[in-house]
Amino acid sequence: MSTSLQQTSSNGHSAGGVEEFDVVVIGAGVTGLYSLHRLRELGFSVRSLEEGDGVGGTWYWNRYPGARFDSESYTYGYSFSEELLQEWEWKEHYSSQPENERYLNHVADKFDLRPNIRFNSRVASLVYDETATRWQVTTDDGYQARAQFVITAIGILSARYVPEFEGLDSYEGSWCHTNRWPKEGMDLAGKRVGVIGTGATAVQLIPEIVGEVAHLTVFQRTANYCVPLRNSLIDRETQDYIKSHYAEIIEQCLSTPGSFMHEFDTRSALAVSEEEKLEQYERLWAEPGFKKWLSNFYDIMMPGEANEDYAEFVRNKIRERVHDPEVAEKLVPKNHMFGSKRLPCESGYYEVYNRDDVLLVDVREDPIARLTPRGIQLESGSEYELDVIIFATGYDAVTGPLNLIHIQGIGGEVLKEKFANGPRTYMGMSSYGFPNLFTINAASVGNFPRSAEPLVEWVTDAIAHVRDSGHNRITATPEAEEAWVQHMKDDSENILRTQADSWFVGANIPGKARVLLTAPDTAPVMRAKRAEVVANGYEGFSLD
CATH class of the missing domain: 3.50.50.60 (FAD/NAD(P)-binding domain)
Known part of the structure; x- marks a missing residue:
């Protein structure tokens, strides 16, 4: 230069x-x-x-009530600076958006x-x-x-993805996508509010706003397997333990398939007694976070009998919490396998549907036809008058x-x-x-x-x-690119992430090609492959 x-x-x-x-x-x-x-x-x-x-990126834009980590806070922060690890204290096991944004601002300031x-x-x-x-x-x-x-x-x-509903421009109330929640917040007090979507974002948002609104209508297309987050504050003793064991915590994360601090049980759910299996299911259910997903028997994360067995255990947990059997069945997922979508973690989500001021609308059964000046109209002609519409409709x-x-x-x-x-x-x-x-x-x-x-x-x-x-330049060779695309195709066919219509395969976006969008390999395998590329003189890349 x-x-x-x-x-x-x-x-x-x-x-x-x-x-x-x-x-x-x-x-x-x-x-x-x-x-x-x-x-x-x-x-x-x-x-x-x-x-x-x-x-802040994600933690700058996603300011909706209830936004927080679903992995443990102390596994989410940067590990490149020991000084940073020791000086920052996470307040909660699963930190909320305001603290996460503060953390990233602290990093920006600390390193100028x-x-x-x-x-x-x-x-x-x-x-x-x-x-x-x-x-x-x-x-x-x-x-x-x-x-x-x-x-x-x-x-x-x-x-962010906002479906192209007819009449959106005619709607006279307030609306936003959760990814663009206003910094000043939204005035929901005493309002008739509609939430479109019941994925991970809506599961966090809905319990936070339900006590504020006059009436909440939830428009659900796909029920999800949601599990209790069980968040809590980090006490002094735990804080000290975390800081003195950061090296082990990070190393543990790096050794697991998804870089979480949880390891699968090497036993099959089908190889233990019914009593032992249920004891593990219940024990993990009482634990916080992703343990019930990522510390369970290894074969619950594989298509087959073990997966369906645990899926039915989760379905029954949902049924236990929702008083109206008809509403409960709407909330029970039946069209995809457990773990084939990212698992939403919730805090009081299912109890929301026991309230008289909450209505669940199944839009798979009766799809949204259009927005009207006053609210949302379904294909059957049913119309719901709403003062505010919140799109929790995910991402491309x-x-x-x-x-x-x-x-x-x-x-x-x-x-x-x-x-x-x-x-x-x-x-x-x-x-x-x-x-x-x-x-x-x-x-x-x-x-x-x-x-x-x-x-x-x-x-x-x-x-x-x-x-x-x-x-001067580095780029993938056409041969390496073609081999990788073929690897993505071949190795994705039998993994859980490709078995459901989710963002993992682009199926949530109309007209988008249905292919796996992230690597089918585990995090340790990806790191090993990248290291091998370097060891072989940047094999698969052209340098000129």
């Missing part, structure tokens, strides 16, 4: 109104902040472009990351200049930057956030068009024809920061390798 260019406050350079950097990172959430920190440590000039006016972040900057386009071997980055407000490398740290669940996962950016590579190829039938990458990170572009979050699985940290380290080391070895 020419030293004659004007130095900027972000350690980049400015030429003709376009700032130049070694790397542009899109996003200032969990992955983006760590990418920024590590790239600076490696001596790169870097600019982070963040759509919001603050850091804000000078390298441009806020209120939604990236509109990335266009590769083949002659200059640089990416031209343009934001909605006209800001432009050029960089040799780009990391898209935009999350896998950040492109993994490829959705990338598709919101016009990404144009070599020869004018557009990434959205290349990904029309599913992502075509090598290990989720690099796509042939788009050199020096790392679609980093597409390769993350499981407990997000535990998977993302090693991924950021791999990507930033790869960028440093390109620099230090005198190369």
Whole structure:
């Protein structure tokens, strides 16, 4: 990079109104902040472009009541700094959004990351200049930057999905998607409120708002297997234990398939006595968090008899908590296997349906036809008058956030068009024809920061390798990409995540190709594969 260019406050350079950097990172959430920190440590000039006016990503945007971790707080924070681990004290075992946002702001301040972040900057386009071997980055407000490398740290669940209901523009009440809950909150007191959706977000939200509204109508298409979170405050003794055992906690997470601190029981549910099996089911049910899912008999997470046995145990737990048998049966999942979707953790969710001021509407049986000026009308003609509508309708996962950016590579190829039938990458990170572009979050699985940290380290080391070895570009080879796409297809067919119509396979978005969007491999296997690539001289990548 020419030293004659004007130095900027972000350690980049400015030429003709376009700032130049070694790397542009899109996003200032969990992955983006760590990418920024590590790239600076490696001596790169870097600019982070963040759509919001603050850091936090998921924990900046998702301000809806009840938003919180579903993995243990002390397994979710960064592990790269021992000082950070020791000075930050999580207040709850499963921390809430306000504290999570405070934590990420603390990280940004502790490592002085804000000078390298441009806020209120939604990236509109990335266009590769083949002659200059640089990416031209343009934001909605006209800001432009050029960089040799780009990391898209935009999350896998950040492109909110609002169904294209007829009449939405005619609705005269207030509405929002949970991903854009206003900072000032929503006035729900004494209002007739409708919530569309009963996935993980709605399961957190509904118990928090039910006591405030005049009447709540919940529109459910798919019932879910929801399990008790059993959150609590972290006492002093536990806090001290956590801080003195962080190394073991992190190591435990890194050894498990989804990077959680829970290991499956190596026994089969079908190999123990009925009494022993039920004792384990009940014992784990009384435990907090994902233990009932991830510390259970290994074969409950495989299609077959053991899975159905535990699914019926969970169904009966739901039936026990809902007084009206007809309502209970609507809330009992019957069209997908236990564990084939991310497991929502709840606090008092099912008891909500015992209230006289709550109505559950099955929109699989009678779908939503349109929104009217006064509320929601079903195909049968039934209409529900509502003052507020909350869309807890999920996300266009993994490829959705990338598709919101016009990404144009070599020869004018557009990434959205290349990904029309599913992502075509090598290990989720690099796509042939788009050199020096790392679609980093597409390769993350499981407990997000535990998977993302090693991924950021791999990507930033790869960028440093390109620099230090005198190369200019790195990109997946077409052969490696094709082999990875085939691996995704072949190895995904028999895993639980592909057996349900969920965001894991894009089935929640009309018209989206139904393919597995994340790797079928466990987190340790993915790390081992990436390490092997490096050991073999960046096998599967072309450096030039």
